[in-house]
Amino acid sequence: MERLGEKMQLSSVFQAGGLNYALISDTETNKTIISELPLTLSEEFGALLRGSGAKPGSPLVLEASGRVEGYGVFEFPYGPVSWGVPEAGAFSLMTYGERVLKVVPRLNFKKRGIERAVLGRTPEDALLFVERSAGNFSAAYSTCFAAAVEDSLGLEVPSEARWTRAVALELERIHNHLYVFGRLAEAASQNIAATQAHALRERVLRLNSRHFGHRYLFGINSIGGVSRGLPKDERRTLTTEVRLIGREFSELVQYFLSSRIFLDRLQGTAKLTRKDALGLGTVGPSARGSGVQWDDRLTFPLEPYEDIYVNLETEDGEDTMARTMVRVKEVESSTIALRELLDRMPSDGTKSGPHRRRADSLGAGFSFCRVESPSGDLIQAVQLDGGGRVGSLHVRPPSLVNWLPFARSLEGTVFTDFQFAFESFGLSFADSDR
Amino acid sequence: MWDMPKIWVFRGLKKGILTTAYPKSQPTSEEVPTASLPPRPTDAVDWSAGERGCPTGAIDSGGKRVDLGRCVYCRLCSSAGFTFDDGSGSRAGALQAGLTGRHAAGARRIFGRSLHVMMIDVGSCNACNLEVLNLSNPYYDLSRLGIAFTNSPKHADALIVVGALNPAMVDALKMTYESMPEPKLVLSVGACAISGGIFRSAEGFVSPVGDAIPVDVVVPGCPPSPVQILEGLLLAAGRLKETGAMR
Numbered sequence: 001m002e003r004l005g006e007k008m009q010l011s012s013v014f015q016a017g018g019l020n021y022a023l024i025s026d027t028e029t030n031k032t033i034i035s036e037l038p039l040t041l042s043e044e045f046g047a048l049l050r051g052s053g054a055k056p057g058s059p060l061v062l063e064a065s066g067r068v069e070g071y072g073v074f075e076f077p078y079g080p081v082s083w084g085v086p087e088a089g090a091f092s093l094m095t096y097g098e099r100v101l102k103v104v105p106r107l108n109f110k111k112r113g114i115e116r117a118v119l120g121r122t123p124e125d126a127l128l129f130v131e132r133s134a135g136n137f138s139a140a141y142s143t144c145f146a147a148a149v150e151d152s153l154g155l156e157v158p159s160e161a162r163w164t165r166a167v168a169l170e171l172e173r174i175h176n177h178l179y180v181f182g183r184l185a186e187a188a189s190q191n192i193a194a195t196q197a198h199a200l201r202e203r204v205l206r207l208n209s210r211h212f213g214h215r216y217l218f219g220i221n222s223i224g225g226v227s228r229g230l231p232k233d234e235r236r237t238l239t240t241e242v243r244l245i246g247r248e249f250s251e252l253v254q255y256f257l258s259s260r261i262f263l264d265r266l267q268g269t270a271k272l273t274r275k276d277a278l279g280l281g282t283v284g285p286s287a288r289g290s291g292v293q294w295d296d297r298l299t300f301p302l303e304p305y306e307d308i309y310v311n312l313e314t315e316d317g318e319d320t321m322a323r324t325m326v327r328v329k330e331v332e333s334s335t336i337a338l339r340e341l342l343d344r345m346p347s348d349g350t351k352s353g354p355h356r357r358r359a360d361s362l363g364a365g366f367s368f369c370r371v372e373s374p375s376g377d378l379i380q381a382v383q384l385d386g387g388g389r390v391g392s393l394h395v396r397p398p399s400l401v402n403w404l405p406f407a408r409s410l411e412g413t414v415f416t417d418f419q420f421a422f423e424s425f426g427l428s429f430a431d432s433d434r
Numbered sequence: 435m436w437d438m439p440k441i442w443v444f445r446g447l448k449k450g451i452l453t454t455a456y457p458k459s460q461p462t463s464e465e466v467p468t469a470s471l472p473p474r475p476t477d478a479v480d481w482s483a484g485e486r487g488c489p490t491g492a493i494d495s496g497g498k499r500v501d502l503g504r505c506v507y508c509r510l511c512s513s514a515g516f517t518f519d520d521g522s523g524s525r526a527g528a529l530q531a532g533l534t535g536r537h538a539a540g541a542r543r544i545f546g547r548s549l550h551v552m553m554i555d556v557g558s559c560n561a562c563n564l565e566v567l568n569l570s571n572p573y574y575d576l577s578r579l580g581i582a583f584t585n586s587p588k589h590a591d592a593l594i595v596v597g598a599l600n601p602a603m604v605d606a607l608k609m610t611y612e613s614m615p616e617p618k619l620v621l622s623v624g625a626c627a628i629s630g631g632i633f634r635s636a637e638g639f640v641s642p643v644g645d646a647i648p649v650d651v652v653v654p655g656c657p658p659s660p661v662q663i664l665e666g667l668l669l670a671a672g673r674l675k676e677t678g679a680m681r
Contacts, residue, residue, distance in 0.1 A: 055637065080602075080603065080606055081554055081587075081606050081610055082585065083552070083553075083583070083584075083585030084585070086553065086555065086563050086566075086567060087555050087558075087560060087563060088554075088555040088556060088557065088558075088597070088600070088602075088603055088606075108602065109557070109600060109602045109603055109606075110555065110556070110557035110558065110597060110600050110602075110603070110638070111557075111600065111602075111638050112557060112598060112600070112633050112636045112637075112638035112639065113636050113637035113638045114636070116636075116637055117633070117635065117636040117637065125489060128489055128506070128508055128632050129632060129633075129636075132506075132559045132561075132631075132632055132633075132656075133559060134559055134560055135558070135559040135560040135561025135562070135563075135564065135657065136560050136561065136564060138559075138561070179564070190442075192442040192443065192445075192446055193442060195446075195570075195571060195572050196442075196445070196446070196449075198568070198570075198571035198572075199449075199452060199571055199572045199573060201571075202568060202571050202572075202573045205568075206464055206467070209467035209468070209469055210464075210467075213467075213468060213469050213509075214467070214469040215467060215469065215565075215657075215659065216561045216564075216657065218469075218507075218508070218561075218656070219469075219508055219509060254440065255440045255442065255445065258440040259440075428560055429560075430558060430559050430560035431560070
């Protein structure tokens with residue numbers, strides 16, 4: 001385990017049958033390893049990964065290594081009511097003049113307690129809660145939960161449903177990446193650029209509502225399938241629309257990349273070294289921007305992802321620019337993946353068994369699943385009780401583990417870089433608090 | 435090929451007008467998607483045929499009354515015979531914002547054609563927040579109606595509250611409301627803010643927003659689409675007649 005932090009990343013910790021298990025991602029062999037908890041975790045990191053312990057109303061303060069005090073050091077409280085971050089969450093920014101010395105995220109201002117609220121409910125009812133954990137990652141949440149429950153029950157799921165879920169996941173990725181792009185432009189006061197990016201995102205949302213019945217993809221999944229399939233003629237129109245959106249986005253990116261003012265704000269801003277990215281458990285485009293080779297679509301492939309081509313997009317710039325470019329490239333690779341998904345989606349009613357062979361279920365009735373949400377690796381572990389109701393649910397949201405890397409990346413930068421770092425990590429308080 | 439100079443203004447002009455015609459005419463089915471249509475009971479409703487019942491208790495046991503403030507638009511009631519779309523393509527019935535009893539008359543005279551709006555999140559899933567932010571994109575462009583977002587309660591005429599009220603946000607919500615200058619309007623946007631929505635049984639839910647501060651307008655939805663939020667804003671500012679037409 002001495003390699004933890006170099007090649008391996010501790011992704012989550014959860015309890016099953018009275019034992020603590022660690023879920024480890026091996027970035028060298030691309031394997032997910034489950035073992036009994038091998039090491040004593042630092043109090044804070046452990047609390048982060050376990051997560052579900054905190055009660056609503058009690059704050060979770062991520063004070064990684066003490067406070068900074070001294071002459072001229074000023075603690076600037078930011079949030080929970082602010083417009084810069086349009087969500088309820090707060091930070092303590094310790095500054096010396098313009099320089100940021102330390103950032104302490106304060107979470108749980110909006111903890112609804114999803115993990116406790118679903119206990120004793122049927123998986124179908126629990127799905128309504130799970131998909132409302134984070135509205136912008138709803139498809140990832142519901143797909144992850146449904147897949148874990150299906151594994152637990154040993155259900156056979158129509159292949160077509162699994163492919164449809166993947167289409168929803170990719171559309172969700174595109175609209176989230178466009179949001180990040182638009183917000184970055186807003187932060188740089190590139191107002192025309194920002195409205196263009198948001199307009200493009202609105203087109204994706206309308207596409208969602210036309211083909212899946214909901215702008216944020218609520219209610220698309222059910223246990224054992226999807227609530228609404230994609231008929232063949234819809235697949236064709238969706239392919240055309242996606243191609244147009246992809247083309248327009250590439251054009252938009254050309255405009256962005258020709259603006260020196262915009263690039264100057266991104267390049268070299270909020271650096272996160274590869275070592276920190278691994279050691280702090282960073283996930284998603286933020287980790288890939290620091291050269292970490294991990295994408296659940298490739299390293300923990302659920303059904304359609306083994307059959308279609310997805311490129312692992314990484315950058316080694318370690319800064320805001322690198323994280324943004326990973327997202328830009330992912331929009332492009334998602335449009336390519338969507339074309340293939342829609343083109344080759346089976347509709348002959350074949351069914352496939354549970355993913356269990358890959359998901360290494362932990363004994364009877366316990367299973368976990370990993371899904372690459374737009375901001376990174378989402379892990380859920382579900383245990384069903386005897387009556388087929390939810391006995392325990394463990395959620396490890398992507399935003400939760402990205403707070404510490406975000407805080408680390410801001411150390412030593414200046415105050416005005418805050419917005420760029422925040423948006424480029426794609427952080428959501430709703431996601432981390434759940 | 436010759437590299438065109440990349441000038442945003444030309445690109446913007448080339449795109450034409452994307453903005454919705456609402457409120458001059460009724461919104462289209464693109465602007466208010468089917469998912470935002472409320473369930474309507476028909477004679478064919480047999481609630482006992484539905485397998486699970488209404489998850490938020492929005493529909494009473496007889497299946498005749500729907501409390502939209504509680505509805506999360508999950509459409510599970512379709513199995514019991516509820517319909518959503520009347521097939522006419524008209525979205526007139528989809529605009530659901532409603533005034534509460536305390537909304538003062540004369541808002542039109544007080545606020546005129548200008549309204550400064552602030553949003554506060556008290557425990558949402560982020561979908562309502564994003565729909566409120568979407569109001570400023572070119573498809574909805576609320577600045578054409580003289581409505582602008584502000585980031586301080588001291589400058590705000592109206593407060594949009596989203597999310598299920600969390601114990602950690604009760605004081606923040608009250609302080610924000612108190613620091614707004616009189617006269618002030620409050621909109622409760624989304625099922626979570628109005629009634630707790632799906633989270634009304636969750637630990638992190640204290641009470642409906644209306645129990646903590648006075649609310650003028652409710653906008654049901656999960657999440658309500660931007661046009662529906664816009665309707666709520668216009669209603670709050672006294673710029674809509676009850677029928678939905680521009681005053």
